[in-house]
Amino acid sequence: MARAAQLAVEGADRMSLTRQVRAGSLVRVRHGAYASELGVDAMERHLQLVAATWPLLGESAVLSHSSAAVLHGLPTWERDLAKVTVIRPEGGHGRAGTWLHARLGALEPDQVCQLQNLRVTSLARTAVDRACGLSYDRAVATLDAALRAGVRRSELEQIVRGARRRHGVGVARAALAFADGASESVGESISRVLIAQVGLPAPSLQVEIRDRSGRWVARSDFGWLEQRVVGEFDGRIKYLGDEASVADTVIREKAREQAIRDAGWVVVRWTWADLSDPIGFRRRVQAAFDHARGLTNPAS
Template sequence: MPPFPTDRFGLIHRDAALNAGFSDEQLSGATARRELVRLIPGVWTPALDVPTGADSLEKRHRLRALAVATSGPADGHPLSHVSAAALHELPMLHPDLSLVHVTTGRTSGGSIRAHRHLHAAPLEAGEVVEVDVIRVTSIERTAVDVATMSNFDQALVIFDAALREGADQTVMADLLAGRRRRSARNARRALPFANAAAESVGESWGRAQMIDAGLPIPTLQREFVIGGHTYRSDFDWEELLVGEFDGLHKYGRLRSADESATDVVVREKLREDRLRAKGITVVRWTWSTLEKRQLAPLLQPWLAKLGLFAA
């Protein structure tokens, strides 16, 4: 059987398939054989194109959001909230991706349907942009919308991510100033702490836990020059304590094309040895540390010992 017709995003729409001579039975059969995956009623993607691995949930949500955006009328509402974040490729912390979110631009008429959440809220002209010809809320509006539906940790993660992509912090502050709902409280608290130098969800989440615990705010991505080598730390306190987050892709990110994973581990150990030889304490943690909220108890004794925190 010839392949089903796809659009520019690799999606298969029922109407296009029927117009190309395929039948509903063929679409259903391909779905039953797991050759196709249904994203929303009337839209599929080839099973081989379904993202897997790290960040796959957000990438799958992006496909669902595209399915919604390409199935409505030409003047359809822009994607917003976590769905716009997926299009902007803004990483999030534990987002609720069960529904595709759109904003109507009106003050009333919001609703929740089987796979879509329509938000009734005004939209200024500058708050709607295009990403791959799909209308979405701007990065600033998207970050604020996500943050106001989130806890403090999640809000800081999305604001850090938005700043990394060039978002204007003043614009986000202005947008927040107009939010009256109690849900904006976490976002207002998080925005002043936002920092584009945070390089990952894990680094942002770790800093959120430090802030919650009242720990001193570290310098991010400080560079140390030792023996002619330049080393950069995830977190640094007064060049006395360095904190390193070992995320899932830490070593993959650090590895150059001609290095093995073992080479990177050895290089990182030498780096730590040189930092310690200069009198700098190095503390490491993993995603599990963050999940169990054990970061503050891990750091407090070291900060106190080095005179950086009153225990």
């Protein structure tokens, strides 16, 4: 990352920078900041924007919200990453510009940490800040991730109590009551929210499947133990790669699924598309329940 002033010292004037941008040898990260190439995804590009913006911020600024979420590895969504987000102490100046969204707020000493030589809101504070500004299902996914990373529920509850007058705190409070660190991905978290919303029984999470002799077979994302049904969220990421590796993955996944069935379970799978169709999703899971019941009681 290089700023225009630094490049000027090295002999690059404004016209030279413009020519290099047009030629593709430099890319503009933001006004006055350049890189040799842009990050490959939204998170990498956001980190470049943070690096370009941080030197311009005062000593009181603390990276927060979506910027802190990227640094902590919490879930983020691309629309939230167009600006660097910071908190400044009350009495300073808040602003929402092209590259920066600065909020005013108080931070307790234990709500600030250092990451990559940057002042950042703590993992717990970041999770609650994000949850206050997200939809319920995304707030659950964020708080699930914080719990999974080792944040104590009591710490999150304390921060939520301290935010009782903030916009969105009701969503954060409800999401925290539902949050479960056993959810291992955003897709699993949002699946769990939808399962509750469509009135299906609450599943157990990360269920260990064993065959009739007690030998371990697999671990499944969701398990309805009474119904003998396991549920699997398929984010498709595991199917990326060259043709040979994808084929090998598919073969192993089919063998794993057959082993689960041989152990006496019915398997139901779903994807992101299914999560956008609540009625269809409920029917899919209910059909698995009905199928499992038919296997248990073939005469019914």
